[in-house]
Amino acid sequence: xxxxxxxxxxxxxxxxxxxxxxxxxxxxxxxxxxxxxxxxxxxxxxxxxxxxxxxxxxxxxxxxxxxxxxxxxxxxxxxxxxxxxxxxxxxxxxxxxxxxxxxxxxxxxxxxxxxxxxxxxxxxxx
Amino acid sequence: xxxxxxxxxxxxxxxxxxxxxxxxxxxxxxxxxxxxxxxxxxxxxxxxxxxxxxxxxxxxxxxxxxxxxxxxxxxxxxxxxxxxxxxxxxxxxxxxxxxxxxxxxxxxxxxxxxxxxxxxxxxxxxxxxxxxxxxxxxxxxxxxxxxxxxxxxxxxxxxxxxxxxxxxxxxxxxxxxxxxxxxxxxxxxxxxxxxxxxxxxxxxxxxxxxxxxxxxxxxxxxxxxxxxxxxxxxxxxxxxxxxxxxxxxxxxxxxxxxxxxxxxxxxxxxxxxxxxxxxxxxxxxxxxxxxxxxxxxxxxxxxxxxxxxxxxxxxxxxxxxxxxxxxxxxxxxxxxxxxxxxxxxxxxxxxxxxxxxxxxxxxxxxxxxxxxxxxxxxxxxxxxxxxxxxxxxxxxxxxxxxxxxxxxxxxxxxxxxxxxxxxxxxxxxxxxxxxxxxxxxxxxxxxxxxxxxxxxxxxxxxxxxxxxxxxxxxxxxxxxxxxxxxxxxxxxxxxxxxxxxxxxxxxxxxxxxxxxxxxxxxxxxxxxxxxxxxxxxxxxxxxxxxxxxxx
Numbered sequence: 125x126x127x128x129x130x131x132x133x134x135x136x137x138x139x140x141x142x143x144x145x146x147x148x149x150x151x152x153x154x155x156x157x158x159x160x161x162x163x164x165x166x167x168x169x170x171x172x173x174x175x176x177x178x179x180x181x182x183x184x185x186x187x188x189x190x191x192x193x194x195x196x197x198x199x200x201x202x203x204x205x206x207x208x209x210x211x212x213x214x215x216x217x218x219x220x221x222x223x224x225x226x227x228x229x230x231x232x233x234x235x236x237x238x239x240x241x242x243x244x245x246x247x248x249x250x
Numbered sequence: 251x252x253x254x255x256x257x258x259x260x261x262x263x264x265x266x267x268x269x270x271x272x273x274x275x276x277x278x279x280x281x282x283x284x285x286x287x288x289x290x291x292x293x294x295x296x297x298x299x300x301x302x303x304x305x306x307x308x309x310x311x312x313x314x315x316x317x318x319x320x321x322x323x324x325x326x327x328x329x330x331x332x333x334x335x336x337x338x339x340x341x342x343x344x345x346x347x348x349x350x351x352x353x354x355x356x357x358x359x360x361x362x363x364x365x366x367x368x369x370x371x372x373x374x375x376x377x378x379x380x381x382x383x384x385x386x387x388x389x390x391x392x393x394x395x396x397x398x399x400x401x402x403x404x405x406x407x408x409x410x411x412x413x414x415x416x417x418x419x420x421x422x423x424x425x426x427x428x429x430x431x432x433x434x435x436x437x438x439x440x441x442x443x444x445x446x447x448x449x450x451x452x453x454x455x456x457x458x459x460x461x462x463x464x465x466x467x468x469x470x471x472x473x474x475x476x477x478x479x480x481x482x483x484x485x486x487x488x489x490x491x492x493x494x495x496x497x498x499x500x501x502x503x504x505x506x507x508x509x510x511x512x513x514x515x516x517x518x519x520x521x522x523x524x525x526x527x528x529x530x531x532x533x534x535x536x537x538x539x540x541x542x543x544x545x546x547x548x549x550x551x552x553x554x555x556x557x558x559x560x561x562x563x564x565x566x567x568x569x570x571x572x573x574x575x576x577x578x579x580x581x582x583x584x585x586x587x588x589x590x591x592x593x594x595x596x597x598x599x600x601x602x603x604x605x606x607x608x609x610x611x612x613x614x615x616x617x618x619x620x621x622x623x624x625x626x627x628x629x630x631x632x633x634x635x636x637x638x639x640x641x642x643x644x645x646x647x648x649x650x651x652x653x654x655x656x657x658x659x660x661x662x663x664x665x666x667x668x669x670x671x672x673x674x675x676x677x678x679x680x681x682x683x684x685x686x687x688x689x690x691x692x693x694x695x696x697x698x699x700x701x702x703x704x705x706x707x708x709x710x711x712x713x714x715x716x717x718x719x720x721x722x723x724x725x726x727x728x729x730x731x732x733x734x735x736x737x738x739x740x741x742x743x744x745x746x747x748x749x750x751x752x753x754x755x756x757x758x759x760x761x762x763x764x765x766x767x768x769x770x771x772x773x774x775x776x777x778x779x780x781x782x783x784x785x786x787x788x789x790x791x792x793x794x795x796x797x798x799x800x801x
Contacts, residue, residue, distance in 0.1 A: 126477065135299045136407065137261040141306065144254065150477015180298050207302035229306035 127243055128154045130172040132163040132189065133205060134181050138228070142176060142205075145232045146239065160184025160192070167193045167200065174243055176226070179206035179213050187213055187220065194221050203242050205230075259355075262307050266352045269296045273345050284333040294323040300348065311364045312351045318371035319344055325375070336380055340370055410503060413464050420453075420460050421758040427453045428779030461502070461650045468546035468555070469497025471506050475517060475544055482521040489528050489539040490521055496546035501553045502650045505627060509555070509645060512623040516557050516643050517544065519617060524561035524641050534638065536560070552629075552671065553649055558642040564635040566592050576600055583797075590741040593633040597621040597740070621740075625790050628654060628669050628773065632741060646671065654759055656776075656786065658752035659735055661705055665784045666748075667757050667776055672789035674736040674743055676751060681725045684732065689719030689801035693745060695736055701800070702734060702745040708795055709771065719801045739793045746792070759786050771795065 129151050133139045136158070143153045154170040157163035160181045167175060175193065179186040186204060193200050204217045204225040214225045223242040226235055273296050279289040301316035319341065325331050333341075347367055354361035370380035427449055434446040472494045483490040525531075525540035532538050541560045546553060566589050573579045573595040584592070595601055599618040624631050630646035648654065648671060655670035675695065684693050684702065691702040707717055725732070734745040759774040761767065773788035 126474075134295070135265060135303055137258065137265045137303050138299070138306070140261055141258060148473050148476070150474060150481070152474075180295050182292070182295060207298060207305070210298075228302040 126150055126152045127173040128152045128170065130155045130157065130166055130170055130175045132157045132175060133178040134158050142235065145235050149236050160189040163189050164192050168196055174201045174203065174239060176203050176205050179204055179210045185213065187217055190217055190220055190222055201242055203238060258307070262303055263352065263356050265303065266300060269300050270349045270352055272296055277342060277345055280333055281338060290323060290327055294320060294327060297323060309351070309355065311361060312348065314368055315344055315348055315364060315371070318368065318375060321375055322371065337374055340374060340380055343367070344371065416460050417464065420457050423453055424457055424758055425777045429781055432779035464502050465500040466503045466506065467497055468499045468501050468506065468553070471510060471513065472497050472544055472546065478514065478517060479521060479542060482518050486522050487527060488521060488525055490525060490542055491539050493543045494545070495543065499546040499548055499553055501647065505647055508627055509623055509647065512620040513555065515617060515620050520557055520559045524559040526562050551649055551655060553647045555645040555647065556642055558640065560640040563637040563639055563641055564593055565637060569593065569595055573598070573601055590633065593635060594740040597631065628671050630671060654757055655754065656757045657735065657754050658784065659748040660750050660752050661748050665752055665778060665782065667784050667786045668735060668737060668789065669786065672737045672739055674738040677734040677736060677745070678731040679734055680729060680731060684722065684725060686720055686722050691720045695743065698743065700736060700743045700745050702747055703796055705746040705748050708792055716801045717799050737789045739790050742793060744793055744796055757786070
């Protein structure tokens with residue numbers, strides 16, 4: 125059974141790139157959410173093995189979404205995604221249970237390394 | 251064919267232009283009302299996204315401008331500064347510059363040097379005044395700005411559901427079109443006939459355009475397999491090298507969706523049962539690493555997906571014995587099967603070649619899911635294998651699910667449609683070309699004995715009783731030609747004797763509705779131009795019926 129991943133990012137371009145990287149590596153991308161509301165709904169509907177979560181979303185901050193997801197599913201594995209400049213939020217996210225973060229622009233190797241590590245239950249890492 | 255880089259570029263452009271439009275809008279809002287936090291938040295987010303996307307694409311300057319703008323809007327949001335004075339003018343100029351940079355990417359041009367703007371943005375961020383309040387602009391550029399055209403993205407995203415709906419509507423349209431064509435011919439009105447012909451061409455174009463929109467590269471699915479193969483090979487302790495080919499072959503997205511599980515099954519099966527472990531391979535004089543190849547190719551109107559391994563091949567006798575043991579087939583029937591017939595038993599429900607059930611090749615679920623998926627698409631499955639050399643499975647799939655090519659045959663003045671995917675050849679046979687063996691009529695087709703059966707007997711006679719034993723005496727003594735449609739399913743050919751052949755045409759198959767949907771001899775129904783309903787024959791079901799009722 126391939127690991128199932130939900131991608132949360134408000135940029136279609138980013139989602140597509142992430143999705144291609146992940147599906148090429150054999151993961152199943154079970155959903156793509158473009159905002160916080162969708163992310164919360166899809167996290168419940170798809171119960172993914174891992175969620176990649178953008179820090180800045182149109183309707184909500186990634187941090188609020190993270191808290192919401194972990195309230196629904198305390199064991200949810202979440203990896204934050206962010207361009208540089210949002211280190212404060214990222215640190216707060218790690219304190220709130222995010223497993224790791226990926227800095228945009230990301231390389232395929234980096235994404236797979238971090239996602240793979242998070243799925244295998246590594247602790248917080250950057 | 252679009253490469254992935256090109257696809258990314260198009261996506262980037264589409265989104266960047268969207269961002270640019272939204273930035274311009276929000277900037278005007280913010281100018282009108284500097285307290286508009288919603289506009290401010292959006293500007294911040296859009297700059298942030300444009301920065302990330304531009305950097306991922308390698309557009310350094312664009313990323314830098316967006317980054318500094320993000321910082322500035324962050325400062326305003328953090329109430330470190332207000333949206334007033336030289337800042338307003340400079341941000342408008344910066345958004346224009348971003349717009350020019352984005353358009354330059356679209357046009358494949360270098361964008362103008364941005365260091366003056368970047369320096370000024372830095373000064374603003376540090377709380378200094380920009381060197382020149384207004385970005386450098388010649389009158390010429392100002393004129394160009396004023397006369398600038400509005401641009402919309404060249405790309406739209408469409409949910410598959412909407413495409414499904416579109417395809418259904420086109421299907422309905424095609425049916426009505428055929429009806430109008432027939433009516434026009436019947437009425438004999440020349441003007442109406444010309445218009446009907448025109449309608450025919452236009453709706454044909456429309457139909458193919460809609461079908462074309464739904465096509466995706468087979469790579470969408472094939473590219474998932476390197477990981478699958480790696481996992482199965484690791485779990486089975488085997489060394490496998492996977493090659494993919496034909497990722498660019500175009501196929502309907504829903505067809506691909508429907509065969510995903512089937513393909514997964516065949517590939518897992520190929521690794522866990524087809525390929526041997528390294529020691530066995532070396533002992534057999536083969537390279538230690540097993541080869542697996544998944545390729546997509548186009549053949550006429552169909553798409554072929556082939557899964558080929560260089561493993562042990564299928565042990566025909568072992569399969570035959572096991573099928574008998576499992577009750578899939580009687581010993582008598584099994585004895586009559588040729589090699590290919592035996593191989594197809596692998597895809598029967600209740601047959602699972604693995605003696606022990608592993609995680610990898612499924613829990614008791616066998617390759618029969620493969621056959622179900624292919625049948626539901628009206629596709630075909632072929633197997634070829636050589637003991638010790640390897641096995642190749644071929645899935646023959648329709649490029650599109652909406653419209654099928656079909657051959658119309660007539661039986662007792664009623665038309666039936668047979669999907670072309672299952673038709674092999676048509677024959678007009680003299681009585682002396684037909685012979686009887688074991689109660690069955692047969693003929694030779696390309697060096698092979700093919701049983702013949704009147705379609706009438708399969709369709710009209712109810713119950714499970716075997717068909718009456720046929721002899722050549724049943725054939726009329728005169729020299730009438732017997733019209734035979736040879737259909738094929740699972741490597742097995744069957745000649746259906748019909749009254750006559752009508753024509754070949756594209757049909758839109760509608761599923762039979764309740765309570766008729768349980769009759770499995772018919773795959774659906776279509777409406778002919780004459781307004782006449784026409785049943786679509788289900789060749790797999792007919793073949794199965796023939797096998798159970800053969801004398």
